[in-house]
Each structure stands twice: as C-alpha cells, then as structure tokens.
Amino acid sequence: MKPDPKTAEDTLVWAAAQNPGPWEAHSRHVAAACRAIAERCPELDADTAYVLGLLHDIGRYAGVSSERHLIDGYRYCIAQGWEKAAQVCISHAFMLQDINTSIGTFDVTAEDYAFMKDFVAHARYDDYDRLVQLCDALALPSGFCLLEKRFVDVTLRYGFHPATLDRWQRTLDLKTYFEGKTGCSIYDLLPGAAENSLR
Numbered sequence: 001m002k003p004d005p006k007t008a009e010d011t012l013v014w015a016a017a018q019n020p021g022p023w024e025a026h027s028r029h030v031a032a033a034c035r036a037i038a039e040r041c042p043e044l045d046a047d048t049a050y051v052l053g054l055l056h057d058i059g060r061y062a063g064v065s066s067e068r069h070l071i072d073g074y075r076y077c078i079a080q081g082w083e084k085a086a087q088v089c090i091s092h093a094f095m096l097q098d099i100n101t102s103i104g105t106f107d108v109t110a111e112d113y114a115f116m117k118d119f120v121a122h123a124r125y126d127d128y129d130r131l132v133q134l135c136d137a138l139a140l141p142s143g144f145c146l147l148e149k150r151f152v153d154v155t156l157r158y159g160f161h162p163a164t165l166d167r168w169q170r171t172l173d174l175k176t177y178f179e180g181k182t183g184c185s186i187y188d189l190l191p192g193a194a195e196n197s198l199r
C-alpha cells in the first residue's frame with residue numbers, strides 16, 4: 001500500500017512543521033524529478049514515483065539527525081502501512097547495497113544498526129528505489145541541479161568518505177540507466193537544472 005499524492009503532500013507538510021528545514025523543499029524537488037523521469041518510463045507509474053520522492057526523507061520529522069532519519073522514516077511509513085515508501089526511506093541512502101557505504105553518522109541504537117545492516121543487504125531494489133537514489137542527487141532545496149553540483153554540496157556538508165567516489169560513479173551509472181529508458185538526457189526533463197547549478 002502507498003499513500004495517494006495528496007496524502008503524501010499533507011504528510012510532508014506535517015513533518016516539516018515538526019522539524020522545519022531545507023529538507024522539505026529538497027524533498028519536493030526530488031519528487032518532481034521522480035515524476036518527470038517516470039512519466040517517460042512506460043513501466044513506471046508517475047504518481048508512485050512522486051509519492052516515494054516526497055516521502056524519502058520523511059524521517060526528518062523526528063528532529064535533526066544523521067542516519068537516524070532513515071530508520072525514523074522507515075518506522076513512520078511502516079506504521080502507516082506504506083511498505084514501499086518505508087523501504088525507500090532506507091534504500092535511498094544506499095545506492096551501493098552495503099551499510100558501510102553511507103556517508104552519515106549512525107546515531108542509532110546497536111539494534112537499529114543491526115536491523116539496517118541486514119535490511120540493506122537483503123533488500124530487493126527495483127526501479128523506484130533506483131529512481132529516488134538518482135533524483136536525491138538531482139535536487140537542491142532551491143531546485144533541480146546537475147549531479148556534480150549536488151555531489152559537491154553533499155560532500156562539503158558530510159565530508160569525503162571512503163565510499164564517496166563509488167557513490168558518485170553509481171549515481172552517474174543510474175543516470176545512464178534511466179536515460180536508456182527515457183531516450184533523452186534527464187536534464188531535458190528537469191527545467192532550470194543547468195541555470196540553478198550556476199547560482
């Protein structure tokens with residue numbers, strides 16, 4: 001089960017009221033990018049992609065945290081019965097399916113860490129997981145951007161991690177993967193990405 005777009009939008013508004021921050025605008029742009037790309041992929045549902053993009057960082061409702069927002073989002077969505085959204089709350093941070101490749105701090109309990117490690121190792125990613133992973137790297141709070149702009153934005157905030165280069169490469173591979181489906185540059189589907197990257 002997944003929420004309809006209106007429910008997901010209302011949920012994001014509620015969550016952002018609990019913990020206001022640029023993550024709300026970022027989430028909206030991720031969702032818009034997911035929708036724009038999914039509309040060009042016959043096997044993907046654009047509303048589903050939009051909803052999953054809107055909710056990927058929903059765990060930030062619980063306050064300022066690092067990787068704890070992944071499991072907070074997972075738990076929130078599971079409690080609503082939104083299983084796929086719950087998966088994306090964790091999977092979006094692991095385009096490489098290995099707990100050691102995320103860039104944040106595991107500000108979680110030992111039990112939650114063990115759960116996440118097992119979840120990431122055994123999750124079956126589909127194109128929705130991959131699409132949110134890609135679009136997470138295509139959206140600043142101020143709008144769409146070039147992947148490389150977001151790479152630097154994230155690295156300046158989180159630091160350079162041993163997995164950083166592999167994460168960048170995987171994200172670039174995802175771009176190529178979805179461009180194979182859309183038949184165009186993904187930037188053709190994201191108005192203002194180039195201009196926004198100049199600011």
Ligand SMILES: [Fe+2]
Binds near residue numbers: 026030056057136
């Ligand atoms: Fe995000």
